[in-house]
Amino acid sequence: MTKPLFIGSEIYRNSSYGDWHPLRVPRVSTVMDLSRALGWLPVDQYITSPTAKPAALTSFHTAEYVSALSKAEKDQEVPAEVKERHHLGIPSNPIFPEMYRRPATSVGAALLAGELLRDGGVVHAPGCGTHHGMPDRANGFCYLNDPVFAIQSLFRNGCRRVAYVDIDAHHPDGVEYAFEGDPNVLMISIHEENRWPRTGALEDRGAGNVWNLPVPRGLNDDEMLLILNKLLLPLVQNFQPDAIVLQCGADAVEEDPQSKLSLSNRSHYAVVRELMPLSDRLLVTGGGGYNPWSVGRLWTGVWGVLNGIDPPSDLIDEAQAGLRDIKWTGQRRFKEPLPHWITSLIDPPNNGPIRDEVRGSIGQLVRRRRATQQV
Template identity: 65%
Template sequence: MSFLTDLPLLLGSEIYRGSSYGQWHPLRVPRVSTVLDLSRALGWLPPARFRSSPRARPAALSVWHTPAYLAALQRAEASQTVDEATRERHGLGSAANPVFPEMFRRPATGAGGSLLAGELLRHGGRVHNPGGGTHHGMPDRANGFCYLNDAVLAVISLRRNGAQRVAYVDIDAHHMDGVEHAFADDPDTLLISTHEEKRWPFTGALTDAGIGQTFNLPLPRGLNDSEFALARDRVILPAVEAFAPDAIVLQCGADAVDEDPLSRLSLSNNAHWDVVARLMEMAPRFLLLGGGGYNPWSVGRLWTGAWAVLSGQDVPERLPPEAEAVLRGLRFDGNSRGKNPPEHWFTTLRDAPRTGPIRGEVQDRVATLAARIRRGPGMG
């Protein structure tokens, strides 16, 4: 296999188009298909930059997930039902992780993309897998909308393909509990998570530090761009620089923006794009994952703009008609935000900045982690 080190690649699949967790589930909205359609409408996704995400087989997934769980997940998809024992042991068939037609094939495709990304990045480069970022999955059970944990599999794949020190940065509104479960005691993996405090899964406290390579920054509701920039400049970037990774994985969950229905953070998509721009220059291998995001307009615009940053495209002030048509074709039934969407959700990718005052509680938490970074690993 040949590896392209100078050509950013986007991984995707048509399995996401029309696939839904159910009529009332937050993941009923189109996400990856919107990114592909917008990127193509803007001329940002020629064939040379696209790769079809393969579906990972159970043998590949079993490097972290248990064979018993993988078998149960496949059985549930085939029969479209689970018994009580399976629900209790593996978390399948719950409100968060329901039975639906592609409940194995869809997450296995996201996982296949992250496993492939590790191979594509063997000699360096940049890859975007918007179908990835399922950071809550556990070895033996589904958890928090995540049937598999492709983020963990991505780190494993990068290691198999030559990376020795991997920095995993997670800016989703929800804590990276599955990834921390996998790597909190691994000195060669740096873990950084910014997430909303007092929100599910209620893990990731400021004091949770593993062996000194884990930095959790819970942040208050209403978080603005100015506050996040402080966290970026005093926690994320210094920690990554001090760690000196040869690979970076960024989980770019879109649920931390103001319009998302499942968080109470108030970022603009500029905050995410700025992190992408800064981190992608800090290691020879860079993998950008999706994650949370439950408003179809905000998540599609954010991840498409992140691809623009990754691939060196200029984001236009006004979208051309073809791209605008993609956004006007989206629906958000059953949510009040979908009844009267503002015009800029159709005509732009970039949000207006959401700057504001930096609250004392944010300053204090950032200062606590900044001091830990200066002390170095293992110092608590």
């Protein structure tokens, strides 16, 4: 069996959306540094992401938008009509020096992942996961929609059926827009209810392969385990996909400042472990995640799981030193990192009661699944 491959880039280390933006924090660079400190990222498993060319981006985005995005990076400003039409230069999608190259690098990784998985395998691309991007506009910190390009690439490279699973705290409105009418794409999203972009209602189903599960604030590990076993895994197993794309956003963990969910990273690791045997091709991306310690530790732990390594509860000194060096300025929930953010890649479990509203939503979708199978 071939070893899992990690697609990364130094562009994530040296670019930021701005000192005030939620994406000011280091993320992918932390994953790369931690993985190397732990000896998990040898040269034969690391691939530097290419940058997608403008022509490749028009399979989902409009040519006018791609041109406007490229020009905005060059000029470092946009006229009012571009801001209005393409949502560039607004607070959530600001002007910054790498605003074209950085997302184009993520798309390059997504396109390459589809090619690398032609004959099977596992790819981790933590710089990917920008699931809000729309054809003609930036949306929710996402200038380009790399999950869409990953799915398109998988289809071009021999896949007939792709399962897209999204456990980010926010609904993947851009991905649903792209594939809601495609019976060959199974889309499952577990996201916080009444959280931006406030799409992905329980009743939304597209052509029958869209499954949205909005969950209440405070979602705990026990509730997520029930979702995994009763809904997520049966849906994927029944679909029998040629490939799985897992958007593994880290903003559903309890200490993330951009959501009110309460998972430990153990829930994310469990989803990865359980999905791995269900297809010969697996791409795991990043996504949301705005606490630099939480997101860096989680995506590093995911890389360990993909390699058959249990995330350690006691980190070596070199890895701890890297986590201590993280700087997080501006408004945030925690003034100082919690001790286990430095010493461990695995959170304490966050167990709790399974609430009736969670059971009810799962039950509604389970009944729909059974009815669909009987047709």
